[in-house]
Amino acid sequence: MTSSTPKPTFDSKEFLATLTEAPGVYRMLDADSAVLYVGKAKNLKKRVSSYFQKTGHSPRIALMLQQVAAMEVTATRSEAEALILENTLIKKLAPKYNILFRDDKSYPYIGLSGGEFPRLFYHRGPFEKKSQYFGPFPNGLAVRESIQLIQKTFLLRTCEESVFANRSRPCLMHQIKRCKAPCVGLISKEDYAADVRLAGMFLRGRHSEVIDGLTQQMEAAATDLRFEEAAALRDQVRALQAVLHRQYVSSTRDADVDIIVAVVERGSLCVNLAMVRGGLHLGDRACFPQAAAEAEAEEGLAAFVAQHYAEQPPPARLILSPWPVEDLIDGLNAGPPKNEMERAWVEMAMTNARLAVQARWQARTRSSGRLASLQEALELPEPPRRIECFDISHTMGEGTVASCVVCVDGAMKKGDYRRFNIEGIQPGDDYAAMRQVLTRRYEKVATGETVAPDLILIDGGKGQHRVAREVFAELGLDHLASVGVAKGEDRKPGLETLFVHGRSQPLQLGMDHPGFHLIQEIRDEAHRFAIVGHRARRAKARGRSTLEDVAGIGPARRKKLLAQFGGLDGVKAATVEDLCRVDGISRRLAEEIHKTLR
Incomplete structure (x- = not known):
């Protein structure tokens, strides 16, 4: 015993x-x-x-x-x-x-800067005291659509401060009637402040007050025979009415509501947050916990509400399902749906939550199959849960940048990506660059500061992989599994050769091999991440815009893009569809701009 x-x-x-x-x-x-x-x-x-x-x-x-x-x-x-x-x-x-959910600091906001002529801008991250912020919004698309509406209706500027301070004549945004050109004095400080006040009211959901006020101004202007001004106000009212008519979801009130639902399906807990501001349904986002996924729906809902509203101001009302929820924070006006409109909102949020769970399950099933096939092909003891991949990018030795991208459980984990500026080497020496980045990254693994990956991919041939193995040996990490990924003949995808540590002969996998597809995706992401970093570093050193690196973007198109989106940050935040709306930007060129800047 x-x-x-x-x-x-x-x-x-x-x-x-x-x-x-x-x-x-x-x-x-x-x-x-x-x-x-x-x-x-x-x-x-x-x-x-x-x-x-x-x-x-x-x-x-x-x-x-x-x-x-x-x-x-x-x-x-x-x-x-x-x-x-x-x-x-x-x-x-x-x-x-x-039950721990992702940090909510990633929610986007609309910002209005301080100063005499406030600037309208897209914002993520910490707030500045001098600016006003409106939000949060569930996603970037909702923010950009709102900014475009505010621009079109109230004609507020979106340009960077450096551009605004140095204008000598109106820019393209004024010509296309998206800005009143305060930079060159075409609108008084008082009139611009009135537009800013109306835009702020609209962003706070006070739509009826804004439309009523504009209507009264329009009628007064017409009475005074100021017909051009009255026509401009009429166009503003029509623009607002059109967007409200398009976006209202069975709501007749300027309601501020968050609809939060939780479902447990396929062994996963998903909490879906939908936002309604001023009666406009802004969209939703699905949230999955980082831990305790086996929790019940009510527990997950309570945990999300506590964590989310610890950092975000609550709206006037929360609609929660399932209900009741125990141990909610005092002061929240929360409850189940009360009428047909609210029940429709909840049903829509539930549907989106289930779709998110299904999509996640399908992605995980696909990923687990690819990891298993990669384990078999490389003869690894276990499927490689964490994979790190390195690439080097430079132009004739200038602005050398190394990238490290991370794949966890078959999905790219962008929060773990890192870039390394390479210094103190002979320009163009890729071996020395690879040695430096691997030493800097895996010194921390050798000292126990960070976790070791299950597999390391080196974008390069036999020589690059040999340098990697030398670094691992010097750091006492010779047990780490690694693969050198050499480009195929004429750099054609699908013809890559794999140099696997512990194998005497190189390995080539079929183009339809699931594990090989995963290697290609990770390698391509490392290549993209390195190029973006290199271009930014090179542009900073030369004092030029990264837009200049895009084939087909000359001074005129570059000027249009910067004017349309209020500077380079706005162009970077734009989607392909946003870019296509700029005159002279085709779909192919928009995709190239989006790829280059990201």
């Missing part, structure tokens, strides 16, 4: 007897003092007691409670402070049983 060390038992009664009723954060620990779960409560005693005095917990929570060996609490002054501390600890500790 074997004996084992008994697991420490948690005396919940003794702990609850000493617990405060203040708001705060609690942490559940296992026998090894590892944090299992972090939660917040407006009443710590009541919330923690519910775990040990109630029955009918979900399988996930029941399994967690069996492992609890100790608990810690931190009292706070308010539930709001508890919410912020809870989110901080979840992101820092990544507890096993918490």
Whole structure:
């Protein structure tokens, strides 16, 4: 008979007897003092007691409670402070049983800069105090459509400050009636401020007030026989009415609503957020947790709401499904759909959530098959979950940049991409460049600072791969699996040769081999990422625009693009469809611009 060390038992009664009723954060620990779960409560005693005095917990929570060996609490002054501390600890500790969603800082906004003549712009990232921000929006397309509407209706400028300060005559945006040219004094500061105020009201969803105000101005101008001004105001009203008519989703009110639904299908939890602002349905986005995907829909919904509204201001109303949801933040006007319109919104959000789950499952199924075939072809012990690929880009030795792209579970993980500016080598020495980037990247693996990949791809032939193996040997990482990917004859895709570490002869896989397709995709992404970095570095050194690197873009077209999108950042943010709307830009040229700048 074997004996084992008994697991420490948690005396919940003794702990609850000493617990405060203040708001705060609690942490559940296992026998090894590892944090299992972090939660917040407006009443710590009541919330923690519910775990040990109630029955009918979900399988996930029941399994967690069996492992609890100790608990810690931190009292706070308010539930709001508890919410912020809870989110901080979840992101820092990544507890096993918490449902952690992606950071919401990636939501795009519309910005209005400060100053006498504010600039309208697309924004992601931290806010500046001097600017106003409207949003968040569910995706970039919704932002760009709104900016185009505001431009067309209120004629606000979108150009960069450096362009605005140095204009001597109106630009193309004024000629096509998208700007009132404040840069050269064609509109007074007071009149421009009035347009900015109306645009701000419209972006806040106060559509009726804006249209009523413009209508009154139009009637007054007509009465005073200022017919040209009245016609311009009439066109503004028509433009706003047209877009409202097109975008209203069975709504007759200027409503600000978030519709949040959660579904669990195919073993995946998906929370879908749809946004309605001022009665306009702006679109939605599907969110998948980074951990605890086995959670139930209600648990996932509660976790998303807590994390999302810790960083984003809530709208006037939240429509949630499933309902009821326990332990919601105080102050949120949340509930189930109340009428036919709201039920239609929820059904649409549910449909999109299920479609997102299905698409994700299909992608994972395809990826797992490709990884398995790659494992077999390269004779790896396990499917390579994390693959890193390196490429070098320069022009005759100028502006050398190395890229490292990362593929995890068959999908590109852009958050882990890295670029390396190569310095101190003989220009054009690709071997020295590869040695430098691999040394810089894998020194951190050798010291335990970062994780090691399961497979390393080197874009290059036998010589490049040999340099890579020398670096790994010097760093004590000779066990890492690697493959050199040499271009085929005439650089034709599908004819690549693979130099696999541990094999004496090079390997060629069929053009229809799933694993080979994955290698090609990763290699092509590394090549693209390196070229974009190199062009940006070279352009910075030469003091020229990266648009100059696009064949077919001369001074006239470049000027049109920069004017249309308010500078290079706007061009970079534009979609292919946005670019096609610029006069003189064909579909093929738009795709080339989009590819070059990204």
